[in-house]
């Protein structure tokens with residue numbers, strides 16, 4: 001096989017990184033790796049025969065690991081995964097029966113646990129960052145360092161997303177895959193002026209949806225000011241173009257949106273807010289709501305029957321309700337990896353909160369209700385997604401998805417179900433089930449190597465040794481170096 005030319009480039013943080021060819025670097029992005037690669041390139045010029053044997057192989061073999069089967073939710077011991085280029089070529093039971101091809105890079109992963117690359121199902125790559133004078137590319141390596149190899153954007157400015165998605169593909173050794181979304185489709189006065197888009201007239205929907213399809217979005221996102229006539233039309237037109245339609249609901253009720261064929265509901269509020277009993281709403285009513293009323297049961301049954309996915313995004317609710325009470329939120333150790341600009345923006349937000357200590361119990365019980373409802377939806381057979389709303393305040397890029405998995409398990413999902421939410425379920429809502437979401441021959445080689453079993457304790461998803469994205473192996477410690485500190 002021909003070896004690819006090695007190029008060096010400079011990241012936003014000023015650190016050198018390497019990429020070979022278009023998309024298939026085998027070498028983790030780090031200054032040392034860059035130096036080694038340049039030396040290797042020079043060596044190849046002098047000694048092509050030696051070089052060909054060492055670096056031309058397109059094959060990586062992960063030998064002897066325990067592999068998470070995202071379809072069955074089980075761990076399968078003693079497997080060998082053969083990666084060829086950016087794809088999983090084979091998964092072989094009984095690792096000793098396989099002889100790796102000459103020149104392949106063999107990784108001994110006995111005693112390790114291999115899970116599919118994680119997908120964050122609710123991300124904004126321009127919103128919030130823009131307020132901190134940042135761009136998404138600056139935090140992309142953080143996602144990868146946390147094992148998050150794909151992002152499902154759920155509302156941002158369209159041209160910036162396109163540029164960032166292109167950047168991520170050109171720098172695939174340090175960036176996750178980006179799946180684009182429309183701006184937040186809203187009423188005549190968009191709630192978020194930076195990423196909202198007014199579509200108040202159903203007659204304007206066909207042109208708008210055709211425009212979004214031409215930009216290459218995967219998802220159309222309805223926002224709080226969208227009313228039923230526009231929402232229903234967006235669902236119809238979106239489906240005509242093969243797009244997924246999701247919503248953070250407001251004026252358009254969950255009952256109507258589900259009946260009209262919406263694919264997904266963002267935030268637990270998009271369910272919770274539509275099972276509130278009619279009549280007066282005393283202070284703190286959310287923290288003591290009965291989730292078993294006929295009204296609740298009817299909506300839950302309808303969501304299940306229509307196969308609507310729900311993306312609860314518990315991390316953002318915990319953060320916003322308990323921001324000033326829980327040091328685990330505002331002194332999260334993962335903040336060590338977050339650029340100072342973004343931390344200052346979050347700190348300013350925290351300083352502006354008026355969450356009184358005497359209301360802590362009430363707010364805590366409100367969050368408990370959101371987790372209780374998440375568990376009810378899961379037990380009703382509804383497909384749960386794992387999404388975070390990063391980079392909302394203290395929702396740390398990448399690492400917040402690991403927090404979200406913990407919150408889902410606290411809500412009643414098994415560790416396996418939580419992992420399925422972040423892998424095969426999220427691949428499904430992106431229409432990428434043939435490419436992503438499980439360790440299956442033919443799919444893209446997006447994997448995470450863990451040193452401990454996440455089914456024994458979901459917090460073991462933090463024990464990341466290597467992240468593989470499209471066949472490129474990265475060390476989280478090297479990825480951190482690519483993120484600006486300021």
Ligand SMILES: [Zn+2]
Nearest residue numbers: 122124154389
């Ligand atoms: Zn959001």
